[in-house]
Each structure stands twice: as structure tokens, then as C-alpha cells.
Amino acid sequence: MKPTKLTFINGKPTLVSYDKVVRTDNDKAYNFHRNVEESDYVKFYHSTEWKHKRQEILERDYGLCQRCGMDAELVDHIIPSKDDWNDRLNNDNLQSLCRGCHKIKTKREWMKHHKGMESYMNINIVCGLPASGKTTYVKRHMTEHDLIYDYDELMHALSGLPMQQGNHDIHDYITLFFDQLLRKLKAEQTFNNVWIIKTLPDKRIDTLLSNYHRINHIVIVADPNICEERLRERKEQISFQKILNSFKTADFTGYRVVKNG
Ligand SMILES: [Zn+2]
Numbered sequence: 001m002k003p004t005k006l007t008f009i010n011g012k013p014t015l016v017s018y019d020k021v022v023r024t025d026n027d028k029a030y031n032f033h034r035n036v037e038e039s040d041y042v043k044f045y046h047s048t049e050w051k052h053k054r055q056e057i058l059e060r061d062y063g064l065c066q067r068c069g070m071d072a073e074l075v076d077h078i079i080p081s082k083d084d085w086n087d088r089l090n091n092d093n094l095q096s097l098c099r100g101c102h103k104i105k106t107k108r109e110w111m112k113h114h115k116g117m118e119s120y121m122n123i124n125i126v127c128g129l130p131a132s133g134k135t136t137y138v139k140r141h142m143t144e145h146d147l148i149y150d151y152d153e154l155m156h157a158l159s160g161l162p163m164q165q166g167n168h169d170i171h172d173y174i175t176l177f178f179d180q181l182l183r184k185l186k187a188e189q190t191f192n193n194v195w196i197i198k199t200l201p202d203k204r205i206d207t208l209l210s211n212y213h214r215i216n217h218i219v220i221v222a223d224p225n226i227c228e229e230r231l232r233e234r235k236e237q238i239s240f241q242k243i244l245n246s247f248k249t250a251d252f253t254g255y256r257v258v259k260n261g
Pocket residue numbers: 065066067068069070097098099100101102
């Protein structure tokens with residue numbers, strides 16, 4: 001792969017190949033764009049109405065960063081004012097942040113812009129029996145900037161029990177977390193892929209995802225005897241027959257079958 005560098009084309013940060021000369025071609029447009037925008041910004045951030053608004057939001061948020069809860073140092077536009085100038089004084093679009101959290105948010109926004117319109121975030125739901133090779137499949141197909149939501153791993157982490165022995169109370173918490181996660185994912189779409197690893201299809205997750213159109217449903221199909229054998233080797237105490245029965249009767253309509261082993 002060719003090395004890349006960050007440059008500005010018409011005022012927008014863009015990655016181009018290292019030896020590409022962009023600025024000279026675009027200097028005029030870039031400078032024009034920047035001057036107009038900057039004068040508006042400078043005026044806005046020095047205005048009395050912004051100073052009052054800033055104070056109002058800090059008081060509303062009790063002077064706390066709305067992401068990490070530490071002392072807030074600035075007031076941030078949730079949707080950047082560059083993208084939505086009209087909402088620059090709307091309370092619902094303003095939040096108090098610390099510098100650290102603001103830096104992370106700005107970096108994410110930059111990535112979203114830089115990925116542009118040719119790149120989209122895919123959500124992949126990967127189902128399959130325990131030890132059927134779901135994680136291996138994901139590891140083989142993932143990129144360097146993905147998010148993996150592994151239901152069983154979360155159940156294990158939150159309950160302290162073996163992977164498949166979760167309970168309904170914790171299930172609710174994991175789904176609640178997914179709900180929050182999804183809202184953020186849909187708004188920011190900064191990942192290349194999101195992988196959701198589960199044993200069985202989940203209507204609730206499908207419902208939460210219903211208006212997201214870049215979803216792939218994948219089911220890993222492996223010989224149940226081999227799965228059971230692998231689990232025995234790993235000394236995982238689970239009621240495999242029960243899971244197998246649920247798996248056999250589950251509705252995999254719309255799932256792409258990937259055979260493993
Ligand atoms: Zn913070």
C-alpha cells in the first residue's frame with residue numbers, strides 16, 4: 001500500500017497518496033472557503049449570545065463532562081456547527097465536555113468525514129452453535145477498525161458463569177447495553193464493521209436494527225458432534241442438547257449459511 005498524508009481539499013481534511021500535490025490546485029478554493037467560515041466562527045464564538053449560552057449549558061450540566069463525568073472545560077456542539085449552523089444555539093445540540101473527551105469526539109468526527117460516502121459501516125450478525133467457529137470466522141473477516149459485540153462473552157463477564165449459563169436478568173442488561181450502543185453506532189458510523197456474535201437469532205436485536213439497511217445475517221453451520229467434542233475438550237459445562245434443540249427449531253430465514261468443518 002502507498003503511504004498517505006493528510007491534506008485539505010476545499011477546507012475538508014482528506015487522505016491522499018503521499019506524493020500527490022493537492023494544495024496548489026486547491027489553494028484558491030480552500031482559502032476562500034476557510035476565510036468565509038473562519039470569520040463567521042470567530043464572530044460567533046466572540047458573541048455575547050454564545051457566551052451566555054455557554055454559561056447556561058455549563059450550569060445545566062452542573063459543570064460536568066457529559067461523557068466521563070469529570071470537570072467540564074468547554075461546551076460542544078453535538079452535531080458540529082460546521083454541519084448544522086442553524087442549530088448552533090439549540091440547547092438540545094449542546095453539551096459540556098472535558099478537553100480529553102472533546103478531543104476523542106473531534107477525532108471520530110474527522111474519521112467519519114474522511115471515510116466519506118464510498119465507505120459504509122456494515123453490521124454483521126453471526127449465529128451458530130457453541131464452538132462452531134463463530135469467533136474464528138469473525139477474526140478471519142474483520143478489519144483493523146471493527147467493533148465486536150459477543151453476547152456470550154458479555155454474559156460470561158457480567159454473570160461470572162460459564163458462557164452459556166447466563167440468566168434472564170443479565171440478558172436484559174446486555175440487551176439494554178446493546179440498545180445504547182446501537183444508538184451511538186447509528187449516529188456516528190465510524191467503524192468499518194460491527195460484529196454481533198450470538199448462538200441463536202434474536203428478534204429483539206433484529207427489531208432494534210430494523211431501519212439499518214447494511215446488515216448481513218450469517219449462520220455458521222458445523223457438525224454438532226464436533227462442536228460438542230470441542231466443548232468437552234475446553235471443559236465447558238453446558239447443556240449442549242438443550243441449545244442444540246433450540247438451534248434446530250430456530251428461524252434462520254434470511255441468514256446466509258457458512259459451512260464450517
Ligand atoms: Zn470527559
